[in-house]
Amino acid sequence: MKDDTNEVKLLMAGEAGLVVEFEAVISPEINGLVQQLMKLLKHNTLAGIIEVVPTYKSVTIYFDPLLTTRVRLTQLIEQLLCKIEPLETKCLAARTVHVPVCYGGVFGPDLEFVARYAGMAPQEVINLHTAKPYLVYMLGFTPGFPYLGGMSELIAVPRQEKPRTKVPAGSVGIGGNQTGVYPIESPGEWWLIGRTPLKTFQPASDDPFLISAGDYLQFYAISIEDYFTIRREVESGNYLPKVSQIS
Amino acid sequence: MITTIHPGHFTTVQDSGRWGYQAYGMPIAGAMDRYAMQVANLLTGNSPKAAVLEMTAEGAAFRFDQEQLAAVCGAQMQGKVNGEPVSNWSSFVVPKSGELRFETAAKGYRTYLAVRGGIDVPVVLGSRSTCTRARVGGYEGRTLRQGDVLYVGEDCDFPAAAVQVEAAYIPAYTGAFVLRVLLGPQQNMFSREVIEKFFKSTYAVTNQIDRIGYWLKGPKVVHLDKADIVSDAMWPGAIQIPSNGMPFIMMADHQTTGGFAKIGSVIGADLPKLAQARPGDTIRFCSIEEEEAIQALQAEQQCYAAIKHTVFL
Numbered sequence: 001m002k003d004d005t006n007e008v009k010l011l012m013a014g015e016a017g018l019v020v021e022f023e024a025v026i027s028p029e030i031n032g033l034v035q036q037l038m039k040l041l042k043h044n045t046l047a048g049i050i051e052v053v054p055t056y057k058s059v060t061i062y063f064d065p066l067l068t069t070r071v072r073l074t075q076l077i078e079q080l081l082c083k084i085e086p087l088e089t090k091c092l093a094a095r096t097v098h099v100p101v102c103y104g105g106v107f108g109p110d111l112e113f114v115a116r117y118a119g120m121a122p123q124e125v126i127n128l129h130t131a132k133p134y135l136v137y138m139l140g141f142t143p144g145f146p147y148l149g150g151m152s153e154l155i156a157v158p159r160q161e162k163p164r165t166k167v168p169a170g171s172v173g174i175g176g177n178q179t180g181v182y183p184i185e186s187p188g189e190w191w192l193i194g195r196t197p198l199k200t201f202q203p204a205s206d207d208p209f210l211i212s213a214g215d216y217l218q219f220y221a222i223s224i225e226d227y228f229t230i231r232r233e234v235e236s237g238n239y240l241p242k243v244s245q246i247s
Numbered sequence: 248m249i250t251t252i253h254p255g256h257f258t259t260v261q262d263s264g265r266w267g268y269q270a271y272g273m274p275i276a277g278a279m280d281r282y283a284m285q286v287a288n289l290l291t292g293n294s295p296k297a298a299v300l301e302m303t304a305e306g307a308a309f310r311f312d313q314e315q316l317a318a319v320c321g322a323q324m325q326g327k328v329n330g331e332p333v334s335n336w337s338s339f340v341v342p343k344s345g346e347l348r349f350e351t352a353a354k355g356y357r358t359y360l361a362v363r364g365g366i367d368v369p370v371v372l373g374s375r376s377t378c379t380r381a382r383v384g385g386y387e388g389r390t391l392r393q394g395d396v397l398y399v400g401e402d403c404d405f406p407a408a409a410v411q412v413e414a415a416y417i418p419a420y421t422g423a424f425v426l427r428v429l430l431g432p433q434q435n436m437f438s439r440e441v442i443e444k445f446f447k448s449t450y451a452v453t454n455q456i457d458r459i460g461y462w463l464k465g466p467k468v469v470h471l472d473k474a475d476i477v478s479d480a481m482w483p484g485a486i487q488i489p490s491n492g493m494p495f496i497m498m499a500d501h502q503t504t505g506g507f508a509k510i511g512s513v514i515g516a517d518l519p520k521l522a523q524a525r526p527g528d529t530i531r532f533c534s535i536e537e538e539e540a541i542q543a544l545q546a547e548q549q550c551y552a553a554i555k556h557t558v559f560l
Contacts, residue, residue, distance in 0.1 A: 011432035014512030015540035017482050019432050024477050053269045053480045055504055060480035062266075065541050066548065139272040140478065140504030143381045147478070183272075184381060203371050203383045209271045 008081055010074055015065050016050075018073055020081075021058040026149065030057050031137050033084055035214040040080040046073060054213045055138045056147070096133050096216040098242035099181065099196050101172050102227040103129075107195035114174055114191050117157045125193065126221050128152045129179065133216035144183030144201035144209050148217060151179045163189035170195045172219065181217075194221075197231035198241060210241055248312040249362065251395040252346065255307030260366050260385035260397075261499075262298040265374035269503040275483065276376035276384065279458060279499050279522035280357050282547065283321035286416070287361035289554050290318035290338035292407030297365030297400070298375035300391075302358045304525075306349020307391065309360075311341045315399065316363040316407060322355025322420065322523055336412040338558075355420035355523040356456075363407065367400030378500055380459070405559040413557065416550050418520065422528045426517045427535045427543070428486065433476060433508040437488075441469050445510065446534050450494060454526040458500040460487075461521055463530055467492035470508060478506040484513035486532075496521060516543035 011019040022033045034054045041052050041059070048068030053060045063073060103126045104111040115122040134148035141147075156177040164187065167173070171182045173190030182188060183201035196219075200210040211217060222230070233239035251258075261284065264277025278284035278301055288297050300307070306324035311317075318338035319326050326333045327348050333339045335358075341347050349358065368375050368386055377385025386395055434442060450465035474490040481487070485497040487507045496513060497505075498521070513521060514535070524530065 012429055012512075012537070013432055013480070013482055014429055014484050015514055015537055015544070017480075017512070019479065021432070021479070026477055051267050051269055053503060055479040056477050058479045060482070062269075062482065066544055070537065138478070138504065139270065141272060141502060143268070143271060143273040143383070145272050186380075201381075203381075208268075208372060213270060 018061045019058050024057050026056050036084045094246050096218050096244045098218045100222040101194040101196050101219050102224050103194035108193040110191035111193045114157050118155050125155050128155050130219045133218040136215045138213045142184050142186050146180050146211050148180050159189040163187045197227045249397040250310045251391045253308035254391040255302045256305035257303035258307045258391040259301050259377035260298050260368050261301045262375045265372050265376050272503050274378050274500045276378040277499050280519040282519040283359045287318045287320040287359040291316050291361045291363040292403050292405045294402040294404045297402035300360040305351045308348040311345050314343045315341045317341050318361045321358040322352040324349040324352045324358045336417045339409050356525045362399050365400040365402035367398040407558050420523045424520045425531050426513045428511040428532045430511045436508040446532050450530045452524045452528045460498050461496045463494045475506050478504045481505045484518050485509045486511050514540040516547050
């Protein structure tokens with residue numbers, strides 16, 4: 001990565017943290033750099049690195065300063081930054097996780113409101129919401145909560161002023177120009193348009209998180225009958241999430 | 248077997264934390280005061296990974312069905328075994344069918360009870376720590392309730408007998424804390440004058456001091472421009488300055504990501520002090536260099552080694 005290396009900042013996150021910050025913007029290109037560095041760090045680790053956390057535009061490395069040093073870590077990062085392809089998103093083989101959603105009704109009590117706000121029929125909201133896969137920029141807020149990018153501005157709605165104190169797990173919502181799915185019951189200020197029967201966070205499972213940063217997430221509409229069929233399969237552990245590879 | 252007779256105000260099972268899942272939005276959790284937790288584990292000959300009970304503000308009470316070596320460290324919540332006082336920062340034997348009862352914290356805020364072998368709850372994502380917000384780990388992902396039964400594990404490293412920690416290794420919870428801080432990563436979002444004022448000011452601990460973080464009150468820390476950043480990672484000790492200008496310091500259960508400027512970070516060795524601060528206590532910040540933070544970590548390790556030496560002769 002020749003031209004962009006100068007833009008990368010290595011910042012202090014206490015004595016046990018190092019933030020590698022690419023340009024501070026939300027874009028698939030910048031997040032592609034984050035994902036590339038994550039992959040490189042997976043295969044080029046250093047004794048003393050505890051864990052690595054990707055966000056929109058940065059990678060934070062947690063390390064034990066009694067086992068390694070910031071100097072050594074910085075050397076590793078500088079080596080890896082040289083291997084990063086500048087602003088190239090296509091080089092990453094990403095997964096697309098397909099997430100079924102039962103829109104409207106009791107599961108999506110705010111679908112009508114979103115449709116009215118957007119000046120379209122509820123079905124059009126569903127069509128736009130399922131029109132394309134969304135990039136998972138990062139996870140945060142609660143375990144397994146994806147920050148997705150790419151939702152149509154046509155269905156953007158300002159967040160609710162008073163957050164709901166309890167949003168049920170699996171709820172799919174819209175807040176501003178963002179959309180996402182709530183992995184656990186939590187407070188939330190987004191408008192709820194549907195619910196998935198999938199559990200995106202299963203702490204007792206061998207594979208506790210359905211979605212990872214760098215994945216794509218594709219919502220698709222299902223009927224309420226399908227919701228309960230899939231839910232039963234999920235509960236009994238027989239449901240295999242649909243995952244496809246983009247290369 | 249340990250039965251909860253009285254749950255206290257907010258008692259949870261904690262260990263050294265659930266590391267490795269922040270990339271998925273999973274908080275680290277773990278003991279708020281790692282020093283008191285580790286010393287309690289050392290006093291019982293436990294492995295540093297053993298789980299303990301963290302009591303908050305108001306102590307709990309337990310009945311032990313077997314004779315049990317236990318240790319208590321942290322806030323001064325006078326403990327009594329069958330009505331007889333036991334010293335804080337010591338280990339002692341609770342007899343078969345004995346009752347161990349703790350009072351309200353007189354000094355400090357969080358007390359750690361270790362039992363030899365550790366508290367045995369299921370390991371979830373590599374840790375026994377409770378994260379109540381995610382309902383994960385510990386005892387069913389929640390605080391203890393009356394009647395909850397806990398089992399003792401086998402997380403021991405070395406033999407141990409009843410001992411008292413030397414005064415030199417016992418922190419004083421004076422109510423006026425000085426926390427050492429490393430600047431960054433967003434110190435450039437504040438003027439030099441504002442940063443100087445931040446280090447000269449005294450802040451008060453508010454009553455919003457849960458396991459997620461500590462809200463402080465005092466002179467406003469004014470941003471040069473706006474308060475928000477493109478969301479990025481947070482870590483224990485990170486001092487977020489939201490738009491209201493009041494410092495919010497991240498603690499064990501903090502969200503993994505956040506969207507406000509972080510002026511600096513409280514160093515790891517000083518986080519145990521903050522975990523013992525109570526509403527109304529005062530906080531001052533002191534700017535240091537990285538080298539001093541690392542020396543403080545080394546000093547902490549030396550304390551553990553010395554205490555282990557007194558326990559395991």
